[in-house]
Amino acid sequence: MDVVALLAEIESIGRLSDGGYRRFALTDAEAQLNEWFDSTAASLGLAVEEDRNGNRWAWWGDPSQGSAIATGSHLDSVSRGGAYDGPLGIASAFAAVARLKAAGKEPTQPLAVSCFTDEEGGRFGVACLGSRLAAGKITAERALGLRDDDGISMAEAVRARGRRPAHLGPDPQRLQRVATFIELHVEQGRGLVDTDHAVAVGTAVWPHGRWRVEFSGRADHAGTAHMDDRVDPMLHLAQFITVAKESARARDTLPQAARATVGRVQVLPNAVNAIPAQVLAWLDARASSETLLDELIEAIVAETNVQLSEESRTPRQVFDPSLGAHLAHLLGDVPLLDSGAGHDAGVLADAGVSTAMLFVRNPTGISHAPEEFAEEVDLRAGVDALTAVLSDLLGIDKTEQPA
Ligand code: GLV
Ligand code: MN
Numbered sequence: 001m002d003v004v005a006l007l008a009e010i011e012s013i014g015r016l017s018d019g020g021y022r023r024f025a026l027t028d029a030e031a032q033l034n035e036w037f038d039s040t041a042a043s044l045g046l047a048v049e050e051d052r053n054g055n056r057w058a059w060w061g062d063p064s065q066g067s068a069i070a071t072g073s074h075l076d077s078v079s080r081g082g083a084y085d086g087p088l089g090i091a092s093a094f095a096a097v098a099r100l101k102a103a104g105k106e107p108t109q110p111l112a113v114s115c116f117t118d119e120e121g122g123r124f125g126v127a128c129l130g131s132r133l134a135a136g137k138i139t140a141e142r143a144l145g146l147r148d149d150d151g152i153s154m155a156e157a158v159r160a161r162g163r164r165p166a167h168l169g170p171d172p173q174r175l176q177r178v179a180t181f182i183e184l185h186v187e188q189g190r191g192l193v194d195t196d197h198a199v200a201v202g203t204a205v206w207p208h209g210r211w212r213v214e215f216s217g218r219a220d221h222a223g224t225a226h227m228d229d230r231v232d233p234m235l236h237l238a239q240f241i242t243v244a245k246e247s248a249r250a251r252d253t254l255p256q257a258a259r260a261t262v263g264r265v266q267v268l269p270n271a272v273n274a275i276p277a278q279v280l281a282w283l284d285a286r287a288s289s290e291t292l293l294d295e296l297i298e299a300i301v302a303e304t305n306v307q308l309s310e311e312s313r314t315p316r317q318v319f320d321p322s323l324g325a326h327l328a329h330l331l332g333d334v335p336l337l338d339s340g341a342g343h344d345a346g347v348l349a350d351a352g353v354s355t356a357m358l359f360v361r362n363p364t365g366i367s368h369a370p371e372e373f374a375e376e377v378d379l380r381a382g383v384d385a386l387t388a389v390l391s392d393l394l395g396i397d398k399t400e401q402p403a
């Protein structure tokens, strides 16, 4: 079972005409990807379980034994996303398990390939929804009330897929079975581009959050309303974006990092020849430290005088430092990288699971876009690394390791 061939099996699912992907939660694309996950697991003799939040676990061994090792990622994408963010971690996990099986290894503790649903929050706006629900980091009530761009609530979308909204919620016992979680992921920046390494080990996820901001105006005719007699919310949005970017840029200086992005807006009525009545925009802000993120948000608010409504805020999530150091050494003293991108691995780390990430070189350094890429040789190096990591971990009961 080869990682390149596995990715090719799903390359047409949710593919847009420009080569990007739109694989949102609770859609036909997700259902097809889940079918692929289930049949690939079955071909390896793994038993698939869908948990109460729609996350999938393909088990080798008996999960009730506890102290399991899980490895995986997600299959959903942002709108017009790339082919690797998420699916690479799952395809590599299956390829690594196939290698272990072919080598006649028998794990002494259960091993799962896991797939978390709605990691990107592309449809309902909150990222890592499947893992956050499982870890109790968001209530089912709040999640089910989230709405997509068509006004469909998550509860309605869950029902439309034949599932019961009341089923969603915290799943501490299921998570407690997992002692160690390894997420392999395509690198989403330029951390490995100019190095001799195909693989790095992740150390932490930066603090990050999403805020909604609303600008109200007065709808009017684009031709008849005098330029001096307008209340145009688009101008306020333009000013807000400029301030957000400048505030981040002023702080985005090594060794620290600060980022601010407005990547999503909704305009009412969204007509070429009408001054908008209202504009909604979403700010995504991240920074290398909690204090810097606070400072960035405060600076934006102070300069624009807008009211930001927080939709999610995730603190710095640190992966198990001793596991990370051990794996970096095991893999040949590969680089250690922080992540400006969010990951389910961060949510699991926060929930007390010993967690590590492996990043596979991306020569374009671009992600969340069709240009996201990894060379075949690096994809296979990623599977080599994951196989080595799993082999090393098998038989080690983390719960019995000294603290
Ligand atoms: C997920 O990829 C995120 O960082 O937003
Ligand atoms: Mn992503």
Ligand code: MN
Pocket: 074, 085, 086, 119, 185, 342, 343
């Ligand atoms: Mn991802």
